[in-house]
Amino acid sequence: MTDTKRRLVQLIHRHADDPGSGTALEQGGRAVTYRELGKLTGERTLELEALGVRGTFVALERSKSVEFVVDFLAVLAAGGTVVPVDPDTPPDRRAVFLELAAPEFLLGETGVLRLGGPRDRGVPRDAAFVYFTSGSTGTPKPVLGSAAAVAGFAEWFGPEFGAGPRDRFAFLTGLSFEAALRDVFPPLVAGATLVLPEEGAADEPEAAVAWLARRDVSVVTVVPSTARAWLAHGRTVCPAVRAVFFVGEPPGADLLGGWRTLFPNTTLRVNSYGSTESGQATVYNRIADDERAAAVPAGRPVPGTRYCFVEPGAVLDAGLVRERLEHPASGGEIVLVSRSCSHGYLGMPQENAARFADLGDGVTAYRTGDLGHVDAGGDLVVVGRADDEIKINGVRVHPAEVLRAVRAHRSVRDAFVTATRAEQDADGTRTRAHLTAYVVPEGDLSVVDLRRDLLDALPPAMIPARFVEVAELPRTRTGKVDRAALTGLAERAAGFVAPSGDVEPRVAAQFAELLGAERVSAADDLFTLGGDSITATRLVSRLWQEFGVRLSQRDVFAAATVAGIAALIMERWLLAEDPDELRALLDALEGDGGLQAGGTS
Template sequence: MSFSRPISPIEQGYLASAPFLPPFAIQLLVEGAGSIDAAALRQAVAVASEASPGARLVGRGRLWIDSGEPPPVTVLPSLDLDGPALRRPFDLSAGPLSEVLLVTGDPTTIVFRATHATMDARGVLVWATDVLRALRDERPLGARSPLTDDALRRRVAPSPARLSTPLRWPTPLVGAAAHRRHRWRRAIITGNQHALVARTIAAIGSAAGRRSRFMVPVDLRRHERTLAATGNLALPVFLDVTPDQPWAEVHELLLRALAERRELAVSAAEGWADRLPRPVLRAGLSAAERLSRRWDRGICTAAVSHLGRIDLDAFSTDTFNARTVYTLPVHGPFIPVSFSTIELPGHIELTMSHPTGADRAAESLMEAVAAALAPKADGPAPPGARTAPPGARTAPPGARTAPARPGGTSAGDAVGPTVLDAFTRCVRQNPDAVALIGPEGTVSYAELDRRADVVAERLRRLGVGAGDVVGLLADRTPAAMAALWGVLKAGAAYLPLEPSYPPSRLGFLLDDAGAALCLVQRPFVDRLGPRRVIVIEDLPLAGAAPPRTTPAPTDLAYVIYTSGTTGRPKGVQVEHRNLVAYADWALPRLQVDENTRYAFFTSMAFDLGATAYFLPLLAGGSVELVPGEMTPPVLRQIIEGGGVNALKLTPTYLDLINRLDVAPARFRTVVVGGEQLSAAVAARAQRLFGPGCVIVNEYGPTEATIGCVVGTFDPDRDGSDGVVPIGEPAPGTEVLLLDRDGQSAPPGAVGEIHLTGAQLARGYLGRPELDRERFVRLHDGRRAYRTGDLGRLRPDGLLEFVGRSDDQVKVRGYRIEPGEIATVLAEHPAVAHAVVLPHRPAHGHIRLHAYVTTRAPVTEDALRTHLAGLLPPAVMPAKIAVLEEFPQTANGKIDTDSLRAVFRDDAAVSPVADGSDPTAAVVAGIWSQVLRTPVDATDPTADFHQLGGDSLTFLEMLDRVFRQISSATGDDFLTVMRDVTATPTLGTVCRVVRDAQSGRHDS
């Protein structure tokens, strides 16, 4: 049966407006990591559009009819928000009036577009979700209802009220109220806030500084929750707000408007749209739009819409991991500014549409709103935030600290504005001291300096200088070290490359970084193809004059690529001042001086090794270079050779050393980083290296320059079970633990680690969108790096790493941190190390799989018994594998892809049991129905908004609760609504229900 439905009066107005306000389209963008096959996407669009024929409509008179043609899919290499792809108007005389864009660049993006004359934002979301279901080979849910806003309104309210409040024409905030051209702005705000629409309106009202009118589109589907329709089912309510009105009062205004169902009122404009021929209506709207622009007036100050909370699992596939979803607000007639908000796990997407020619005012307004929505801290040091250790000297962000060095010299004095100052000082003070030790002999400081001068001079002759990036493709050799220092002396930044990478990846990194040329070791020349290279072995060993200029602290020192969890490698830009800030605290804390010798045996392409090849050369020490592949015999020689007395390595490497049965000789420091350090591995290493060796656990993402949180393993404190805490922030760094709503996590609770301070990198090279997502602004204006790592503050004041936020998964509606489960699993006395990973099968729910290495025989049943005593059933792993060792990647970390291949089949997980309190059980059941996710009746702290609720579902929930288990009156309902709004927890709702039942509630 073919699909058709009437064109509603509102849609008639949209059709009449579209020609002079293109594109007048709903546009939903899904960004993520990974890839989407274009052919598979076309097939999925066809399948989903068959189930939701509203995506295939064409106009015929006063009807929309199904064209039978699937929306086209266009593949683009990149996307520009101000480019033509997102501004193309739809041809209303042809169909279908929707399309999909697939952007294969980074980030991979799917854009769902539909003319607003056929769909609203919720309708596009329904269609888009079904497209992703089809991509996962799941059956689309479909949306075949032909119901229109007008028909639904009449069904819900047979005698709808007339809009009694006359529309005002306020002066727009940004001018040019009805301009035919517009721009979009986007902000990503860390954390989540309930009452997001009210908070946004209050922020705009405050910025306006005068009484303002706001239009809020309301989804009529709230009146029939089972309704599956893609059409325009959103009608507005209008709110008048004073500039000093707090968001809580605005929220109450909105809730009252929703409770009174004001969106169902009919305006006079709808009657005109339904009666007038479209050409006449178009002419009238066009004339009104010209007058609005001339008088600089609009029907409201701003429109604010909210698409609710979105579960990113619904937009992910086996090959594509959705990171965010946002919409581009429609720039409608007579509405000067439009805001759109979406809540996602850990952040808010805020987008804005405004007229061109008002960029400065619009930017100021956007900044004000974003700042108002940012999470607020309780004072300068909120609970969950950790600053420098007690007694350490700290400084504001951007300044350096100078802890005392052995011998009374401060690290700051030793380092200087750039690392070149410290290196040059070492050359002058002791030119004949050994700087490098390699298989072919030793290299003195003076010799290394001369060779670096040769490299610098050659680069300068080729026009290389400050701001340029130079590739470095070499093994760990003296020539490579001379090339590295030569690039720095030339004022440029080096880009370290891993020789084992395939040529295509090497080429991508060089091109993406815009590398002027590449310094390359002769054996690797053929891996670069026809590129501009300098073979470092061909350069003379001396004969160049020292450079006349030195880099500034704000110049780039290096660009290093990290894949992380975003798919395409991203280049992190580290400045000299960032590197100096690291050296300032690391030199004294890691006991680096002229007697230190680090072994450098990890890849230059990972910053874990920078500790080994930078710090000794800033303090007069030496570096033992270990070229080639790391093997157990080579590792044994490093440990037992007698010259090396310091190491920097991953826990996986340290565990390998533990199992080699070696006899280390006179080690002073072993620095561990890159992965979580188990207490068992650290305890065994402490016994192996002896009490005189300090085992240091260093934490820090590449974006915060090597390491910025540090702790020392204490056998008495840490024992041999569980994990070693990452410690305390280094001087100059502050750590904030923020929960999913962007609020400070209390001690003992898990929060996402945010870092501030002098070690934060400049940002990602050529990735402004990623910069906005990860390098965020806190409420006080400070720049912070949102790590994606999860941590908790222990009772002893130390930080503990518990996993990744992007590893967080939802299993049967429950948000689960695999890292926390791994921590509990590692507490079993037989477990040496544990990893828990999510597994997404082709069909069905996500499963958790656990992998362990052991130091004593243990069965899977024994491990399950251990977990059952400490974890709820919902978070129990479906499978547990006991392995002899973990597979490793090129940089010595655990190879999670190989681990995932251990299991091929699926398994079920147990559901969570209901509570025994009758009232709580009924309320939790209603919450589960409204939120469409299981709610634990035994948890009175469960927060309705944190579980995914919004203003509309909040009202529906209260309505169901009081209809089912209370006889409260309408006045009681509004009073209860006010009480619960302040604290929307399960316990609060149960309390007010009991009060209402007993008649204790004040009316």
């Protein structure tokens, strides 16, 4: 085992020898003490060492569970590098992840599979994790994380925020996101209890809030868009929550003002800023009780991290960073400088040269792509992007990656994807960021089929909220896509179609109630109206109660419109009928025009 990986695991296992240590992991009715966690991890480590995991990349494809945590620690203890793969990752995207990371082993629910990836990868001995982020080149980028950075952050976190054995941390972050490291390691290093939700227990906002209350969770890490859904739909007060860490995007005044309606005893609210590439080199801000500003500053760096500003078009190198650290600019593109940055992108030297600079003595500068300035109080304020990347529900999305998937579809001859950023109004409320895909069809185009197929390649957050069919992409005199003309085409494409039949008006009513819309067209798209994966999950539950039809979130993303979802409901009804009743129902539907929904978007 390398020294840094050994140290990271030992920071947790030291609690096993403490007579006063309590529960390390808890999920449903199962509780694992620190002593038991040490024993389980030790046994698993011996198994992996016997397989020859040392020095290899190991894909970990398990659901969120005690076994996931044990395997994660055991891979590190055996000297391997973990590549977490969420079991819900779209299959085509999963294949890309495995191709880029090239792991030698895969640990899954059914055992260990040898994939035959290369050994001796030439990566730093400290390389502990691989997480993927959206790529501006159209391909996800594998980021190689540092064990030393995680260990240092976890050791700082406990004393800084008073985390200890009495705390109960929620593990709610998705397994494929680097932020999951903050859910797992700080609480376990502090001797606290890491509470994992049972399958399905925290999928919907109302259920998630009820689960937090039921499990007496005291510390939560959450993306502000998810937190807003908790406040909008939660029905249970959570008196045990004392601390909340907002990640992925800044909280607004609306969220801060309403937080204590469900979490009345929260005394610590922290806004965290960073990225997968910066690892644990981050900036944070303790939010004051009376904070009501529309834009919350990112704050100040954790110990050992600095930042500076460079011009967005400047070539990044060590000399420029040193000069800007010595003679700071008032604003520009944010560069984080730390010993705790990641080790860069795996197998992408050109991307590394553009984004990272080695300052020597273990110090790395990372160009974030974010624009910012320092406010009058000395805090870093993030104001936008130097490129077209956006965040949707805290997930980084490059339109180029979405465009590549859309163009690859068999029914698409050409396409262009634009991004609309989230904006904050004067009262602190935020409009959602979203994507629009302009599609030149190759023959007949079914948007429902296109959406459904894209779900094999992209996660829900990266599916465009709107698809606009165009005969050709308008271009400027220089040959570039004319974005202004595209916007005009999208506006002309919009129109109201009254919901018809028995099912469409009832689906439209569900849309209106969930999204707060006064009028919903049969052609309206759930996601264009402002819905997201959380809204889709709630809609699935409502449709089951209303129609007795159990759709999946994937069904909702694929059908998307009132008409499409109504057609899908009727299709499920038809499939459930016996032949005689089916003929009678078809006759009745043909008689009243009830099949006019058509299922297109």
